[in-house]
Amino acid sequence: GEDVEQSLFLSVREGDSSVINCTYTDSSSTYLYWYKQEPGAGLQLLTYIFSNMDMKQDQRLTVLLNKKDKHLSLRIADTQTGDSAIYFCAESRRAGTALIFGKGTTLSVSS
Amino acid sequence: DGGITQSPKYLFRKEGQNVTLSCEQNLNHDAMYWYRQDPGQGLRLIYYSQIVNDFQKGDIAEGYSVSREKKESFPLTVTSAQKNPTAFYLCASRSPRDSNNEQFFGPGTRLTVL
Numbered sequence: 001g002e003d004v005e006q007s008l009f010l011s012v013r014e015g016d017s018s019v020i021n022c023t024y025t026d027s028s029s030t031y032l033y034w035y036k037q038e039p040g041a042g043l044q045l046l047t048y049i050f051s052n053m054d055m056k057q058d059q060r061l062t063v064l065l066n067k068k069d070k071h072l073s074l075r076i077a078d079t080q081t082g083d084s085a086i087y088f089c090a091e092s093r094r095a096g097t098a099l100i101f102g103k104g105t106t107l108s109v110s111s
Numbered sequence: 112d113g114g115i116t117q118s119p120k121y122l123f124r125k126e127g128q129n130v131t132l133s134c135e136q137n138l139n140h141d142a143m144y145w146y147r148q149d150p151g152q153g154l155r156l157i158y159y160s161q162i163v164n165d166f167q168k169g170d171i172a173e174g175y176s177v178s179r180e181k182k183e184s185f186p187l188t189v190t191s192a193q194k195n196p197t198a199f200y201l202c203a204s205r206s207p208r209d210s211n212n213e214q215f216f217g218p219g220t221r222l223t224v225l
Contacts, residue, residue, distance in 0.1 A: 008151065033213070035216075041219065042115075042216035043201065044216070045213055045214075048211055050211070088153065098144055098169065098214075101146075103151060103152060
């Protein structure tokens with residue numbers, strides 16, 4: 001199976017909350033990341049969480065980590081049309097190694 | 112401004128031609144990476160380099176080559192042996208001094224082989 005799995009699409013209305021989910025397989029992962037990609041652009045780091053944390057909040061973004069189930073989620077409060085993008089979950093297994101990315105979730109926000 | 116630059120943004124080549132994609136960073140990062148992105152496939156690692164004059168194959172290295180003669184530069188050559196080279200190519204870099212192992216990405220190069 002895939003190392004990091006995400007659902008491919010999510011559609012929400014402006015002002016609603018968005019929740020993007022991710023599962024990973026390696027329990028030794030040290031950091032888990034959420035990257036955002038706008039059309040035709042590179043990836044921008046949104047936030048990350050260290051594996052010994054359960055939750056991290058940064059303005060409209062909330063990351064929840066369930067290590068037992070190897071489940072990571074990103075909640076975007078008050079979703080705006082500018083949040084429409086592809087969101088990638090990624091894990092870092094050892095310091096210095098390349099990140100392992102999921103296939104990305106395309107978030108579509110309608111007004 | 113510090114950052115990663117990739118050039119060109121769009122590249123068109125005829126089938127059978129080799130083509131080199133540029134990646135430069137002025138972040139003083141030791142490690143650099145090349146990823147390929149296809150629709151619905153996410154990012155797949157082509158090659159990476161942890162230090163100057165050293166590089167390692169990633170998951171899909173066949174048909175690609177790299178060099179790392181300078182810390183700032185990590186060019187990727189797409190050879191005629193790559194069966195399906197049309198894709199979006201992303202370069203990234205990382206500093207071992209960053210405790211969170213974050214990778215910084217360039218804006219990407221879209222390669223189209225005609």
